[in-house]
Amino acid sequence: MPFLEIDNVTLTFRGIAALTGVGFTVDKGGIVSLIGPNGAGKTSMLNCISGRYTPDSGRISLGGRDLLAVPAHARTSLGLSRTFQNIALFKGLSVLDNLMVGRHARMDYGLLASILYFGPARRAEDAHRRRVEDVIDFLRLSPYRHHPAGKLPYGVQKRVELGRAMAAESDLILLDEPMAGMNLEETEDMARYILDINEEWGMTVLLVEHDMGVVMDISSKVVVLDFGRVLAEGPPEAVMADPAVVAAYLGGEDAVFLGR
Numbered sequence: 001m002p003f004l005e006i007d008n009v010t011l012t013f014r015g016i017a018a019l020t021g022v023g024f025t026v027d028k029g030g031i032v033s034l035i036g037p038n039g040a041g042k043t044s045m046l047n048c049i050s051g052r053y054t055p056d057s058g059r060i061s062l063g064g065r066d067l068l069a070v071p072a073h074a075r076t077s078l079g080l081s082r083t084f085q086n087i088a089l090f091k092g093l094s095v096l097d098n099l100m101v102g103r104h105a106r107m108d109y110g111l112l113a114s115i116l117y118f119g120p121a122r123r124a125e126d127a128h129r130r131r132v133e134d135v136i137d138f139l140r141l142s143p144y145r146h147h148p149a150g151k152l153p154y155g156v157q158k159r160v161e162l163g164r165a166m167a168a169e170s171d172l173i174l175l176d177e178p179m180a181g182m183n184l185e186e187t188e189d190m191a192r193y194i195l196d197i198n199e200e201w202g203m204t205v206l207l208v209e210h211d212m213g214v215v216m217d218i219s220s221k222v223v224v225l226d227f228g229r230v231l232a233e234g235p236p237e238a239v240m241a242d243p244a245v246v247a248a249y250l251g252g253e254d255a256v257f258l259g260r
């Protein structure tokens with residue numbers, strides 16, 4: 001049974017369709033890439049899943065639960081976390097604190113218990129810190145632990161954002177262009193992190209990405225959107241060989257990547 005199920009989702013902005021009858025599935029343990037030309041509806045789709053946008057119609061379920069019946073802020077506690085196309089960190093807070101914010105949905109104890117640091121709250125706090133320290137080690141963020149996030153180089157900020165989403169210990173992580181603006185070395189590192197998040201940390205990944213080399217290398221499945229509709233869905237090689245997909249990209253700025 002699919003883990004994430006998108007069924008017939010339609011989203012319009014003042015009468016203009018961003019998504020029309022979109023349906024696809026993400027199996028547990030997969031890395032699924034959502035690709036398509038600029039304006040195809042990829043970020044809108046992620047926003048419908050995370051709750052930032054509410055579709056006009058359709059169904060979205062995660063692990064059999066109706067996500068659209070759950071308010072956006074509560075979706076993290078159902079095992080969903082995400083990163084943003086434009087980095088959305090608390091720029092004045094340290095890397096450590098940004099990652100602790102990522103744990104927020106897992107913090108069950110009240111402010112008083114946390115401040116006084118007693119009993120179960122103390123044990124929970126220790127567990128939060130352990131998870132955050134594991135993420136810091138994994139993403140090699142130790143040198144930046146106490147640095148304000150906003151002052152860090154761009155590539156490191158992208159890593160901190162990934163870390164914040166990982167800190168939430170979610171089952172499904174939505175990544176919106178995690179390689180955007182990165183150099184080749186940073187891109188290769190990020191691809192390795194995503195593979196490890198999937199294989200070693202057990203997180204299912206739904207990725208929006210323009211770098212077709214990365215998409216081909218790491219995806220278990222690719223879904224192509226074009227003008228808000230699903231154009232193709234399947235294994236990376238089959239999708240990239242699909243004449244309709246090639247045609248959708250021809251002449252666009254992404255066409256160059258299809259040759260890789």
Ligand SMILES: Nc1ncnc2c1ncn2[C@@H]1O[C@H](COP(=O)(O)OP(=O)(O)OP(=O)(O)O)[C@@H](O)[C@H]1O
Pocket residue numbers: 013017018036037038039040041042043044045
């Ligand atoms: N908040 C909004 N208000 C109005 N229109 C919007 C809004 N968000 C998205 N759209 C429109 O929906 C369509 C799909 O946009 P979306 O950002 O989802 O595409 P995309 O595939 O993620 O593009 P890109 O690759 O450039 O990021 C576009 O026509 C866009 O202008």
